[in-house]
Amino acid sequence: MNRTKALSIAVALVLAVLVLFEVDFNPQFSLPGEGRQVDAEQEARYAACYAERDKEIHDVAFSTIDNPDVQKLYIKNNRDVARSDCRAQYPQRWVTVDEPFRFNLVDLKYRY
Numbered sequence: 001m002n003r004t005k006a007l008s009i010a011v012a013l014v015l016a017v018l019v020l021f022e023v024d025f026n027p028q029f030s031l032p033g034e035g036r037q038v039d040a041e042q043e044a045r046y047a048a049c050y051a052e053r054d055k056e057i058h059d060v061a062f063s064t065i066d067n068p069d070v071q072k073l074y075i076k077n078n079r080d081v082a083r084s085d086c087r088a089q090y091p092q093r094w095v096t097v098d099e100p101f102r103f104n105l106v107d108l109k110y111r112y
């Protein structure tokens with residue numbers, strides 16, 4: 001009798017989890033060690049430089065050029081130049097980071 005009661009409680013719990021949560025089986029395993037990733041501060045500087053240059057390009061294009069096709073061409077060409085200039089000013093850097101032990105089998109997302 002105890003065995004059937006425990007089994008029915010276990011089945012009810014599993015069903016409750018399946019009803020209340022979206023279950024994704026996403027096995028991930030990694031041992032601790034060193035890894036490389038792009039330096040976030042350097043990328044933020046690059047993004048700020050590009051945003052500033054892009055704003056200047058748009059200001060010039062919309063204040064001096066009347067033809068929409070020419071505006072589009074001017075913006076496209078100058079964006080490429082701005083992208084390469086900002087990358088030359090803020091080159092991509094890689095930093096070494098310590099990666100912890102990671103173990104994950106199931107992801108649960110609340111449905112409601």
